[in-house]
Amino acid sequence: MKLLPMISVSILASSLLIGSTDIAEKALKAGLRAIPSDQASLSKLIDPNRTITPKRVELGKKLYFEPRLSKSGIISCNTCHNLGLGGTDGVPAAVGHQWTANPHHLNSPTVYNAVFFKAQFWDGRSPHLEDQAKGPMQASPEMASPKSLVEERINSIPEYVEAFRDAYGKDVKIDFEKITSTIGIFERTLVTPSRFDDFLNGQKDALTDAEKEGLNLFIDKGCASCHTGVALGGTMQPFEIAAKYRFGNIGDFKGDEKGMVKTPTLRNITETAPYFHNGAIWNLADAVKEMGSTQLGITISDEEAAKIVTFFGALEGRKPEIVYPQLPKSTLKTPKPDFK
Template identity: 55%
Template sequence: MFFALIADEINIAKIRENIFNLSDEELIKSAKLLNLVPIPSNKYELEELIKNISPDYEKYPTTDKRIQLGKKLFFDPRLSRSGIISCNTCHNLALGGVDGIGASTGHKWQANSSHLNAPSVYNAVFNARQFWDGRINHLKEQAKGPLQANVEMASSSDDLVAKIKSIPEYVDEFKKAYSNDIDIDFDLIAASIGIFERTLITPSSFDEFLEGDINALTSTQKQGLKLFINKGCVMCHNGINIGGAFRGFGFNRYQYVNYGDFRGNENNRVKVPSLRNVAKTAPYFHNGSVWTLVEAVESMARIQLAIELSEEEIKDIIAFLKSLSGKMPQIVYPELPASSDETIRPRLDY
């Protein structure tokens, strides 16, 4: 085992060193050896993958009715105490799944107390870990956070369940999506939103490239990919989400360290974010302190790798990052069921 590990490390170092001499076919092979993984274009394969990585899939398999229900809940601002904040407020699906502001802002116009930036919900299903400190690995458990957080949607779980139960069409839809005697509780509401999130997947030209289409990337993008590998970005940003799996370091050399009080997990480590659609999700980093990809890439080289990149190298890497801008799923804006006389009214807490 020990020797195997060393052998692997030598191989990785060799691949990185030789990457500029490779043909397109060899580049694809090497990228895969370095754990860059495509979103499968085959629908069946994709569903199998999602099944394997979703901890609650067995209990709650994806069905069309559940997706439609979860979509309504995702877009329904009544899930918040004020009645005006939905998941889509901060994870705007028309805007790359983010809000595009530095610190996310929720109930009573409060900014996130640690100045945290909203990561995208697109492809979040592929994250082995959720949140900037990577504390949760589960979309269902994740969704419970913002629904209740005071600075986000500020709803109590009891209020939330009461609201849903007061809307006859929702009750009916839960029955149709699950079973006639289903008990609508907080867990099931969160699970339904998580099931919708399983569909928020954006395959890109990089995936086509990894699946063997050597013309899917431009020559500048291929050069950027080679730099991404050669310089070592790939050591942290890998897997199907080109990130999302584990935590990198960052604070000791971080220029904007005092922008907000977030310091990562107990070991001061930050989750390595996914780079899918990164060209659409400025501002960057956990605290939204950086607005341009040029500065983000330049800082990464300095902070994480202790190297300097030339302007040309940064340009090529950014060209590669743009190949991660994927095809967004077409989402029809849902019509939400009407409240009833019993539905708890909005509370803005002025």
């Protein structure tokens, strides 16, 4: 008689294992992909052109935190893409030069895992991180720095000049392109593998039963049709397919010339409220339900949304350790801050 409970437990354990395998295979068939667990495969994915070196990454990190790249001297890349806040700023619309809110009421997307995006910016106008870094630096409502000012500030600081030579060679030309591409090299390293990746990479107990149920529902509801790939997003997709977005009147953003909008990543999504391109929704479950009606033409119940949000918890990634750098001192040749 004592064998029966043992047999029951064994059958239950086997069924859970089979269920995990089935869900993992289902996720892969739906187009979801894991961040590679081995360094060689990951390096190939994030650095196809082999531009990453330790010295360039360290220099790019300093430039990422460097407020003197802005006209005012007080705004850095980290201001809107705060690495301590999930790579975002936690406000509905980005705030930049002269305390100016983004004129289109656009929300700052996370920089974590942006290397996996097929396109950068909400309208997808940049193909990769090195190109993306150019835009906010020059934009008047953001960092408001002309190329010439960025170049003059960096070249006026001997420690930066020496760091560029050390990273690229003594004949390096320290121009706007080199400065912004170095920031992009650092951003390529901001990858956050999660328990979800562990699960797809074969660790069947990496997710709880509730998270597996949420993942299964996420796929069945059709969410993976847009939130797919390694980034679980990052591709250009049509918006308002089934219905009008409830808060579409906030800001004037309508996507690219074809009405396409970059799908935000779901990685670390529990840390990056508010949601949508205009930051109009703060509750993640409400965002899930809004996507159901707007994109899929279905009603997602409160219970179903809660289960999907439970799965999102498994997408909270392991962040790389970032030590805030000590930045080199200005000189008498360094252009002064300008708040106008």
